[in-house]
Amino acid sequence: MIDQQWSGVRRRVGVLGALSGSSRVFGSHGHRWALDDPLAADGLAELEAQIGVRLPDEYRTFLTCVGAGGAGPAYGLFPVRRVQGRWRWEGDGADLADLSMLARPFPGHGPDPRDRDALLAVRPEEEGFDEIEDFDDAIEAWDERWHALVFAPERTAGAIVISHLGCAQREWLIISGTHRGTVWSDWRADDGDLVPLRDPAGEPVTFTRWYSDWLRQAELTAHQPPTNA
Template sequence: MIEQLDRIKNKLEQLKRFDKDLKLFGADTHEYLLNPILTSEQVTQFETDHKIDLPKDYVSFLTTIGNGGAGPFYGVNTLGDSRIIYFDNKEKGNHQYFDLSKAFPHIESWNVENELQELYEKIEKANEAGNEELEEELFKQKWEIIGGEEHDFGRLNTTDYGCGVTISLIVNGQEKGNMWTDDRTNDAGLYPTIELGNKGRITFLNWYELWLDNSLKEIQSKTQNGR
């Protein structure tokens, strides 16, 4: 793991040098800057408070690389902010949070497409009939179906992919240590992360390094093509 952490540091420095104009997606948000690292004591206190043991590679990142900052897409959230349920529609300081002490319930991709399809047909008919009250009630039913609290167990909101999609690190349950995508907003459900082109399950450090590798190839290609 030490070798991988050293590789990550070196690759991040390379990427920062090569992409001085912040051309890559998300770079103008995080600007390749990392937040200060956490101490082992701070991480241990977090684990104690939330009755979990964080994946070891993630802990190593927090205590060696940084507490969030530069990373895939719009950057990596801090440990504290990663507890916030992204679309909780709460004012700042009154957020809803993931329950880390309970196990993430899924081991395979999850969706309710068929059930939603029937509901969408009812929503469309209500819209065509101008029945706003029924339409609103049906949309509430939709979110009751896909927004059950069990989906918010045992995971951290690691990064914002954009367009309502977030990527999580599973910290409790059979999928502990793996990255999962939450695209319920766009009716694609929850599934093991594939956005960086990986073919199977991927852990935090491997996910982060894959982003670096992909980004270095992309910026080098842009440089060679004069873009």
């Protein structure tokens, strides 16, 4: 049975992919407008039993009514697949999520700002070194400390990576804790942090809003007349 919020979505994606203008949609060359088959009920049950937590309702109904992944925001929605008897999400950076920690509440905050600011304050600068090799060694050591601070696995407990925007920027779906069901952007590769997506009214963006807004914008883009060079 199709959940009403997803009625017609799979068809719309197929129609959209057949339009000549669909190639103008950012990231479409990555997913090529293909959707995986939806998950069967027993597959979803097995997945949730493996990770030890029920997925947010909006996402779980998408998996069973639309598809297990594929065409979607940016370079596509990361598919969840059963590989050698175990379920996992696949995509560029999907392995950043620790599947053994998905039942733990997502913390919703970064490292102590004092620790973060203190580490940023001592980031090596090239002009402080006589030899480039010494600078390279110093910045490598600093990068290791930075990575350990901002990319600690505990930072993303209770969350899965669902999309890759390019340049190591990704989006996460929170599946446990008080932020459950919302989508967060990951700017840590650019010295930023994990931040919640918000709509124009300032409300957190949930999975349905995230996907539906993308689909509507993709349709508008594909139907626009081509611009003359």
